[in-house]
Amino acid sequence: MATATQTAGAGPGRDPESAERGAAAPARPTARPPKRTFRPRTLVITAVAWLLAALFLAPYLEMIVTALRPADELRDRTYLPDTLNWSNFIDVWKESSLGDNLQVTLLISGGATILVLLVSLPAAYYTARMRFKGRKWFLLLVLVTQMFQPTALLVGLYREFHQLEMLNSIWTLILTNAAFNLAFAVWILTAYIGSIPPELEEAAMVDGTSRFGAMIKVTLPLALPGVVTAVIFTFITSWNEFVMGLTLSTEPDKQPLTVGINNFIGAYTVQWNYLFAASVVAIIPVIVLFAFIERHVVSGLTAGSVK
Amino acid sequence: MKTETRPATGGQTSGKRPVGRTRASGGAAFALAVVLPPRFTPERVRNDRRYRTLDKYRFIVGFLALPLAFYAVFVISPFLQAIYYSFTDWAGGATANFVGFDNYVKMWNDERFWASLQSSLLLLVVVPLVTLALGIFFAYMITAGGRHRRGQAVSGVAGSSLYKIVYFFPQVLSIALIAVVWQQVYSSRSGLLNGLLGSVGLEGLEQRWLGGDYKLALFSTMAVIAWSFVGFYVVLFSAAMGAIPKDIYEAALLDGAGRAATFFRVTLPLIWDTVRTGWIYMGIQALDAFAVVLIMVPPHALKVTPVYLYERFREGQFGYATAIGVVLLVLSMVFTLIVMRIGRRDQIEY
Numbered sequence: 001m002a003t004a005t006q007t008a009g010a011g012p013g014r015d016p017e018s019a020e021r022g023a024a025a026p027a028r029p030t031a032r033p034p035k036r037t038f039r040p041r042t043l044v045i046t047a048v049a050w051l052l053a054a055l056f057l058a059p060y061l062e063m064i065v066t067a068l069r070p071a072d073e074l075r076d077r078t079y080l081p082d083t084l085n086w087s088n089f090i091d092v093w094k095e096s097s098l099g100d101n102l103q104v105t106l107l108i109s110g111g112a113t114i115l116v117l118l119v120s121l122p123a124a125y126y127t128a129r130m131r132f133k134g135r136k137w138f139l140l141l142v143l144v145t146q147m148f149q150p151t152a153l154l155v156g157l158y159r160e161f162h163q164l165e166m167l168n169s170i171w172t173l174i175l176t177n178a179a180f181n182l183a184f185a186v187w188i189l190t191a192y193i194g195s196i197p198p199e200l201e202e203a204a205m206v207d208g209t210s211r212f213g214a215m216i217k218v219t220l221p222l223a224l225p226g227v228v229t230a231v232i233f234t235f236i237t238s239w240n241e242f243v244m245g246l247t248l249s250t251e252p253d254k255q256p257l258t259v260g261i262n263n264f265i266g267a268y269t270v271q272w273n274y275l276f277a278a279s280v281v282a283i284i285p286v287i288v289l290f291a292f293i294e295r296h297v298v299s300g301l302t303a304g305s306v307k
Numbered sequence: 308m309k310t311e312t313r314p315a316t317g318g319q320t321s322g323k324r325p326v327g328r329t330r331a332s333g334g335a336a337f338a339l340a341v342v343l344p345p346r347f348t349p350e351r352v353r354n355d356r357r358y359r360t361l362d363k364y365r366f367i368v369g370f371l372a373l374p375l376a377f378y379a380v381f382v383i384s385p386f387l388q389a390i391y392y393s394f395t396d397w398a399g400g401a402t403a404n405f406v407g408f409d410n411y412v413k414m415w416n417d418e419r420f421w422a423s424l425q426s427s428l429l430l431l432v433v434v435p436l437v438t439l440a441l442g443i444f445f446a447y448m449i450t451a452g453g454r455h456r457r458g459q460a461v462s463g464v465a466g467s468s469l470y471k472i473v474y475f476f477p478q479v480l481s482i483a484l485i486a487v488v489w490q491q492v493y494s495s496r497s498g499l500l501n502g503l504l505g506s507v508g509l510e511g512l513e514q515r516w517l518g519g520d521y522k523l524a525l526f527s528t529m530a531v532i533a534w535s536f537v538g539f540y541v542v543l544f545s546a547a548m549g550a551i552p553k554d555i556y557e558a559a560l561l562d563g564a565g566r567a568a569t570f571f572r573v574t575l576p577l578i579w580d581t582v583r584t585g586w587i588y589m590g591i592q593a594l595d596a597f598a599v600v601l602i603m604v605p606p607h608a609l610k611v612t613p614v615y616l617y618e619r620f621r622e623g624q625f626g627y628a629t630a631i632g633v634v635l636l637v638l639s640m641v642f643t644l645i646v647m648r649i650g651r652r653d654q655i656e657y
Contacts, residue, residue, distance in 0.1 A: 052445075151613040151616060151617070152635040261602075
């Protein structure tokens with residue numbers, strides 16, 4: 001169902017120019033015989049691709065190896081440690097505040113994601129379906145605010161939350177993360193909902209459903225890939241957010257993981273094994289999340305990029 | 308909910324009364340109708356033209372007020388405050404004196420600011436080009452780089468979905484972690500990079516990647532930012548390429564177009580809009596580059612403008628820091644406008 005509407009959104013009209021050229025071309029046997037599938041060039045390309053993939057994965061390997069390295073082997077130049085120290089994974093929670101930081105980050109990312117969804121979905125729905133005065137201005141506002149970097153607005157934000165006496169509150173970070181991800185979510189959801197034919201909703205409304213009911217029962221399920229994309233991006237961006245966590249909260253146990261890591265390497269002799277053990281634990285939820293919805297991310301991005 | 312339904316049914320009974328009374332009670336019924344879901348609104352009120360206008364505005368208020376309030380409080384207000392305080396000597400206390408363009412004059416004469424801006428501008432120009440080129444190349448390989456199997460005009464290299472996941476990996480890693488991991492990789496004493504060079508007999512190429520030379524530190528930083536974002540663009544561009552109808556490729560193949568010609572004549576023009584959007588986004592990310600530089604690079608080797616801003620902020624020079632922030636915002640707007648302008652092409656629909 002979802003894929004069908006998507007191709008509709010992509011627009012079925014063909015590029016007339018290339019189609020014409022194709023027709024005018026001298027008749028040649030179509031695609032080359034499929035038998036010759038093994039050529040040196042293919043081999044080289046495959047090898048390069050694997051090499052690049054290895055390059056992309058190498059830092060992770062470094063991370064995992066260091067996470068398992070016993071403390072007394074940290075200074076060695078040997079790549080693999082002699083013994084693997086699994087207890088690093090347990091000790092790190094006792095020895096540092098990284099556990100608290102991880103919890104804070106989860107709360108912030110989760111909270112910001114829910115908030116963004118609650119706010120952006122109705123707004124995107126309205127903007128996609130209605131032609132109202134100021135619609136253009138609203139879309140322009142969304143587009144322009146996408147270009148604002150948190151770093152440039154840092155002092156303004158700091159002052160605002162200082163006056164509200166909300167520094168060091170988790171809510172502050174939830175709200176700011178939500179605000180900075182709102183633009184992208186509204187933008188992609190507007191594009192997505194706009195590609196769903198309104199006739200479907202009208203049919204449901206003729207059958208006696210209210211407009212709100214039609215939105216929940218008809219449009220929302222069809223827009224699910226777009227929603228998933230918005231969720232993923234908000235979550236990942238909030239998960240990675242650094243500068244606002246660094247300035248808007250100063251108490252070590254109320255800072256997000258990114259800031260906690262920065263403190264950890266700045267404080268004293270860095271215990272890389274603990275740091276990377278915490279890191280390995282911290283990426284697991286995101287990787288699991290990503291593995292589940294990778295397909296949706298791709299299809300959601302298509303919808304956003306086409307329109 | 309139950310308590311709310313009661314006045315609505317009251318409104319309904321009043322609807323059965325003579326016309327003269329309904330005019331008077333109309334206002335109250337309207338006021339209630341704004342708060343209540345439509346199904347509790349009396350039929351008579353619902354068919355009123357005034358109610359329909361009201362219904363429209365209720366929709367606007369309910370659906371758009373929240374995001375607008377968000378923007379107002381967390382984006383627009385800090386933005387306006389930033390502009391205002393960039394003209395003051397505010398140092399965090401209660402007083403903020405208006406000082407005109409003093410902060411901007413100071414910035415103009417501040418050599419350290421210009422040095423940081425130079426690095427930032429180099430990042431802004433180079434990183435998007437490298438990242439997008441790599442992203443497009445990988446995406447093309449993934450979607451159309453394979454041999455023509457199963458009678459299809461285009462197909463990806465073997466294992467393309469695996470590559471997509473691998474490339475996207477850095478995107479799910481926290482940026483602070485990326486900086487920390489790469490700091491380890493670049494480390495001159497026990498780093499992976501120098502270790503690798505040493506083990507293949509290239510000891511002569513071992514470097515102090517981050518702590519020494521400015522150019523080398525800048526180059527190393529660019530590599531990390533590009534590395535961390537390429538995956539996002541591989542996924543984005545392969546999604547855009549996947550949306551191109553296969554028969555266009557078939558037509559190009561019939562014309563005898565090779566891989567390169569197909570790419571430059573067919574693929575690139577058709578995904579150009581996505582490329583332009585990605586370019587703007589990447590430029591803004593590269594201009595920021597705050598976390599990577601602050602965490603990974605020693606302060607003496609390399610400084611970018613956002614880090615310089617942060618340092619002034621930490622020193623309590625809030626007025627000056629906001630002025631730098633305003634310059635950064637202007638820069639990203641100018642960059643966006645330039646990319647929009649030079650990236651403009653005829654829209655191709657397919």
